[in-house]
Amino acid sequence: MKVLSTNIAKPTTIIWNEKELTTGIYKNPTNTPILLGKEGVKDDEVSDRKVHGGTFKACYIFSENHYDYWKNKYPNLDWNHGMFGENLTISDLNEKDIYVGDIYEVGEALVQVTQPREPCFKFGVKFGNQNALKEFIEYGFPGTYVRILKEGLVKNGDTFKLVEQAKNSISTWQLFDLLFSKNKSKSLIELAIDNEALPLRKRDKIRRFLK
Numbered sequence: 001m002k003v004l005s006t007n008i009a010k011p012t013t014i015i016w017n018e019k020e021l022t023t024g025i026y027k028n029p030t031n032t033p034i035l036l037g038k039e040g041v042k043d044d045e046v047s048d049r050k051v052h053g054g055t056f057k058a059c060y061i062f063s064e065n066h067y068d069y070w071k072n073k074y075p076n077l078d079w080n081h082g083m084f085g086e087n088l089t090i091s092d093l094n095e096k097d098i099y100v101g102d103i104y105e106v107g108e109a110l111v112q113v114t115q116p117r118e119p120c121f122k123f124g125v126k127f128g129n130q131n132a133l134k135e136f137i138e139y140g141f142p143g144t145y146v147r148i149l150k151e152g153l154v155k156n157g158d159t160f161k162l163v164e165q166a167k168n169s170i171s172t173w174q175l176f177d178l179l180f181s182k183n184k185s186k187s188l189i190e191l192a193i194d195n196e197a198l199p200l201r202k203r204d205k206i207r208r209f210l211k
Helices: 064-073 121-127 131-139 172-180 186-193 200-210
Strands: 002-009 012-016 019-023 027-030 034-037 059-063 088-091 103-106 109-116 144-150 152-154 161-164
Touching: 002 034, 012 121, 019 121, 059 064, 064 088, 064 131, 109 152, 109 172, 121 131, 172 186, 172 200, 186 200
Parallel strands: 059 088
Antiparallel strands: 002 027, 002 088, 012 019, 034 152, 059 144, 103 109, 103 161, 109 144
16 A cells, blocks of 8 residues: 555635534645644644544555545546545555554554544535535445554655554444444454454444443
8 A cells, every 4th residue: 555645625615504614634645744643634624623633544546446436426526635634545455455453654653553534424515515524434344543553753655564464453444334234243243343453433323232
């Protein structure tokens, strides 16, 4: 997996339900390295810290491999890297092959896979269609958030090197499917709630699936 683009956002105002809101989903490529910090990417806009940023969502990565699928569905959008709100656009990232808790070295940073991105209405606003949320869920390849174990600069061309593979874990793809599927796998639920790479609030939410 290689970094193809580093992306950050400035605050952007959108209208939702006749109210003005600020968002950081409108990210654009930067020609300089970006600093992955413990609570977020330096100089990147995070408007709603209840659902973005923080330890377990410090940086969002997304695979360029999925771009063609979405370009075919939404050819009239202004396409560039960072389109999905990702800080790092990556080549050959496969959510079926990365596991919650996996630790990677990239550039100067050390990062750990935490949880898939769950789309919100701001994603629909950017794509001009709230049905995009359902489409994103059905497609099933959401990218992933990482937490930063060691802060550092990351630049285009840096590669992800697996340092430690999580044991008895769940893939990002499996976790995303578990969150949204009607039929919940008990074995996957148990793997998720025992995984400390997931924030406690997320594990508590998943634990309720057992009821």
